[in-house]
Amino acid sequence: MVPASYYLVLSAILFGLGVVGFVFKRNIITIFMSIELMLNAVNLAFVSFSRELGSLDGQVFVFFVIVVAAAEAAVGLAIILLIARNRQSLNVENVDLLKL
Amino acid sequence: MQILDHLWIIPALPLLGSALNGLLWRRMPKPAVSAIAVGSVLLSFAAFVKLWREFYEATHAAGGFVVPAVRTYFTWIAAGSFQADFALQVDQLTLVMLGVVTGVGSLIHIYSIGYMAHEEGYARFFSYLNLFMFFMLVLVLGANFLVLFVGWEGVGLCSYLLIGFYFLKKSAGDAGKKAFIVNRIGDFGFMLAVFLIFWTFDSLDFKQVFERAAAMPVETAGSYGVLTAICLLLFVGATGKSAQLPLYVWLPDAMEGPTPVSALIHAATMVTAGVYMVARSSVLFAHAPLAMATVAVIGALTAIFAATIGLVQNDIKRVLAYSTVSQLGYMFLACGVGAFAAGIFHLMTHAFFKALLFLGAGSVIHSLGGEQDLRAMGGLWRKIPWTHGVMLVATLAIAGAPLFSGFFSKDAILEAAFVSPYAIRPLYFLGLLTALLTAFYMFRLYFCIFHGTPRFDEHQVHVHESPWSMLAPLVVLAVLSLGGGWVGIPKLLWGENHFEHFLAPAFGAAEQLKVQAEAAHPAAHSIALEWGLMAAAIVVALAGALFAMRTYYSRPENADRLAARFAGPHRWLLNKYWVDEIYDFLFVHPIQWLSTNVFWRVMDVRAIDGAVNGVAWTAAAGGDRLRMAQSGNTRSYAAWVVLGAALLTTFLLWLGP
Numbered sequence: 001m002v003p004a005s006y007y008l009v010l011s012a013i014l015f016g017l018g019v020v021g022f023v024f025k026r027n028i029i030t031i032f033m034s035i036e037l038m039l040n041a042v043n044l045a046f047v048s049f050s051r052e053l054g055s056l057d058g059q060v061f062v063f064f065v066i067v068v069a070a071a072e073a074a075v076g077l078a079i080i081l082l083i084a085r086n087r088q089s090l091n092v093e094n095v096d097l098l099k100l
Numbered sequence: 101m102q103i104l105d106h107l108w109i110i111p112a113l114p115l116l117g118s119a120l121n122g123l124l125w126r127r128m129p130k131p132a133v134s135a136i137a138v139g140s141v142l143l144s145f146a147a148f149v150k151l152w153r154e155f156y157e158a159t160h161a162a163g164g165f166v167v168p169a170v171r172t173y174f175t176w177i178a179a180g181s182f183q184a185d186f187a188l189q190v191d192q193l194t195l196v197m198l199g200v201v202t203g204v205g206s207l208i209h210i211y212s213i214g215y216m217a218h219e220e221g222y223a224r225f226f227s228y229l230n231l232f233m234f235f236m237l238v239l240v241l242g243a244n245f246l247v248l249f250v251g252w253e254g255v256g257l258c259s260y261l262l263i264g265f266y267f268l269k270k271s272a273g274d275a276g277k278k279a280f281i282v283n284r285i286g287d288f289g290f291m292l293a294v295f296l297i298f299w300t301f302d303s304l305d306f307k308q309v310f311e312r313a314a315a316m317p318v319e320t321a322g323s324y325g326v327l328t329a330i331c332l333l334l335f336v337g338a339t340g341k342s343a344q345l346p347l348y349v350w351l352p353d354a355m356e357g358p359t360p361v362s363a364l365i366h367a368a369t370m371v372t373a374g375v376y377m378v379a380r381s382s383v384l385f386a387h388a389p390l391a392m393a394t395v396a397v398i399g400a401l402t403a404i405f406a407a408t409i410g411l412v413q414n415d416i417k418r419v420l421a422y423s424t425v426s427q428l429g430y431m432f433l434a435c436g437v438g439a440f441a442a443g444i445f446h447l448m449t450h451a452f453f454k455a456l457l458f459l460g461a462g463s464v465i466h467s468l469g470g471e472q473d474l475r476a477m478g479g480l481w482r483k484i485p486w487t488h489g490v491m492l493v494a495t496l497a498i499a500g501a502p503l504f505s506g507f508f509s510k511d512a513i514l515e516a517a518f519v520s521p522y523a524i525r526p527l528y529f530l531g532l533l534t535a536l537l538t539a540f541y542m543f544r545l546y547f548c549i550f551h552g553t554p555r556f557d558e559h560q561v562h563v564h565e566s567p568w569s570m571l572a573p574l575v576v577l578a579v580l581s582l583g584g585g586w587v588g589i590p591k592l593l594w595g596e597n598h599f600e601h602f603l604a605p606a607f608g609a610a611e612q613l614k615v616q617a618e619a620a621h622p623a624a625h626s627i628a629l630e631w632g633l634m635a636a637a638i639v640v641a642l643a644g645a646l647f648a649m650r651t652y653y654s655r656p657e658n659a660d661r662l663a664a665r666f667a668g669p670h671r672w673l674l675n676k677y678w679v680d681e682i683y684d685f686l687f688v689h690p691i692q693w694l695s696t697n698v699f700w701r702v703m704d705v706r707a708i709d710g711a712v713n714g715v716a717w718t719a720a721a722g723g724d725r726l727r728m729a730q731s732g733n734t735r736s737y738a739a740w741v742v743l744g745a746a747l748l749t750t751f752l753l754w755l756g757p
Binding site: 019022023026031092093095096097 | 732733734735738739742
């Protein structure tokens with residue numbers, strides 16, 4: 001059986017990749033996908049703990065995360081679509097109307 | 101249904117009337133307004149009559165009857181050891197007050213239909229008047245000091261509203277404010293007294309307070325204690341409400357209100373609340389001789405002081421106002437010398453004849469189309485015979501003409517002031533002198549209005565007798581002014597003095613102490629002395645009346661000559677001893693100065709506004725700085741989120757288990 005630490009390391013690597021993409025990428029779609037990556041890295045950690053501890057709590061949390069992520073995707077993609085339509089660009093640097 | 105078990109009905113009826121008229125007046129025609137207002141008070145009066153019968157039956161029934169009959173409706177306030185119930189009670193004193201309030205109140209309501217017929221705000225007037233009845237009835241029915249206080253403040257509010265009834269007139273608004281503020285000073289004393297009562301007796305219920313007080317020792321000279329303090333503070337409250345020195349100044353100005361209001365509130369009922377409260381607390385006062393002496397002295401001084409001012413006033417209602425102040429002084433004199441029953445007796449007879457005098461004055465004013473100045477009247481007796489007749493009865497009653505109601509009550513007070521163990525001789529002479537002045541100024545008023553040559557333009561003013569709705573209450577009150585005193589005919593005149601015997605249970609504890617005091621200082625009691633006192637009262641009343649007749653009827657030119665000869669004193673009296681000006685100088689101006697220059701310009705503008713503006717300014721400046729964090733750059737937000745998450749995680753790991 002694969003030890004839980006393997007999963008957790010993988011989860012941490014995925015989360016780190018998500019953070020890097022979230023901070024450094026300029027394309028909104030990529031940033032959005034990075035967020036999804038982080039969420040799923042957390043999900044992976046949850047299920048591996050769930051299996052390790054023999055408790056279903058972690059899996060229940062995963063469902064919550066999936067539901068929230070789905071809702072977020074629906075709203076987020078709609079916003080991205082509108083931004084793309086209005087600005088003909090997906091570069092976050094251009095989305096700066098709140099700038100002083 | 102037993103009213104005795106449903107005491108709340110008596111005050112609730114006028115409250116209902118007030119609410120109906122106050123809320124629905126737009127939809128109701130005038131007759132409906134009058135019917136509701138008068139009907140509710142008449143029903144209250146009917147309830148009182150039934151209550152009286154029940155009370156008599158219950159007290160005479162075998163097995164006895166616990167007096168006072170207390171009915172508790174609900175717990176009003178309960179906090180720690182403090183508990184105050186909404187409770188009403190009936191005893192003999194309450195019954196007398198209920199009779200006066202509902203009886204005279206009903207008559208004045210009926211009178212008002214005619215008097216106010218052509219006034220703006222007809223429904224508003226009746227709504228206030230009914231509300232006043234409600235609070236007054238709560239005041240006299242209350243079974244603890246808190247309920248009493250509710251009524252006390254409520255009647256004050258209604259008094260304010262009704263004095264300022266013609267609120268478009270500046271003088272009326274000012275008079276209302278004056279009454280309210282001066283009463284506030286008195287109420288301050290009353291509130292302190294109530295706190296002190298709770299602190300001392302751990303209760304506010306009349307029954308418990310008076311039972312516990314009765315068990316305490318009398319606080320004679322050198323051992324003044326909490327009871328003396330309580331009584332003096334209660335009396336401060338009474339001086340405000342009942343217009344005694346030094347807080348009487350609001351009552352003469354209160355005549356700005358409509359005349360029925362002057363009759364009901366500022367003569368017959370509300371201003372007697374202080375006397376009622378002192379009589380109600382008779383047990384407390386009997387244990388505090390110093391407070392008793394204060395009450396008697398202030399009462400006697402007020403009586404003479406106001407009577408002298410009344411001698412020279414020219415406004416018909418002001419003469420009556422000063423007369424009211426003076427007569428209230430009489431009542432306090434009676435209470436102060438321990439003759440509580442005599443004080444309440446005078447309260448009742450005074451309610452009859454003073455209400456009659458005011459309503460009669462209203463009828464005179466009405467007949468002259470609004471004229472209030474005595475100098476513009478005269479010779480009216482032939483033109484308004486009914487008003488003239490009832491006014492003559494009332495004048496005789498207040499002057500103390502034998503067999504009229506005022507005679508018996510005033511005689512009872514003067515006798516008490518002479519023979520009571522609490523009294524000192526000067527009090528009696530002040531009382532006697534006041535009786536002389538009373539007879540003089542009342543007959544001056546009478547002759548100036550009804551006799552001599554008319555001093556108004558007879559072609560301009562169409563003098564007319566008032567409508568029946570105004571005359572009927574006058575006639576009833578005239579009968580009461582004449583015969584109202586017969587319930588208390590003293591033994592000397594082969595009477596039974598029913599009134600005093602009736603009230604005796606209410607003042608039982610105080611009476612016992614008085615008997616003890618009498619035993620310590622035996623007074624010379626004799627039939628000859630009593631006859632002498634009565635004769636003296638009759639002689640001074642007659643002298644006052646005759647002197648007024650000589651001055652204002654037989655030789656009217658005498659009046660001016662008299663004024664010229666005593667120009668100095670006359671000026672003093674005409675200007676009411678400049679008391680208002682002195683108060684203005686001593687209190688009003690300094691307080692206004694303090695308010696403007698300290699409380700407004702410093703406290704309000706600098707401290708309070710400064711603090712509020714300072715908070716707002718700090719928030720604005722802080723926001724200005726924090727705005728920098730909002731760069732508007734999406735990626736910097738992302739960096740902040742990651743940084744925050746990293747910090748939070750580190751923090752949790754650091755502190756973690």
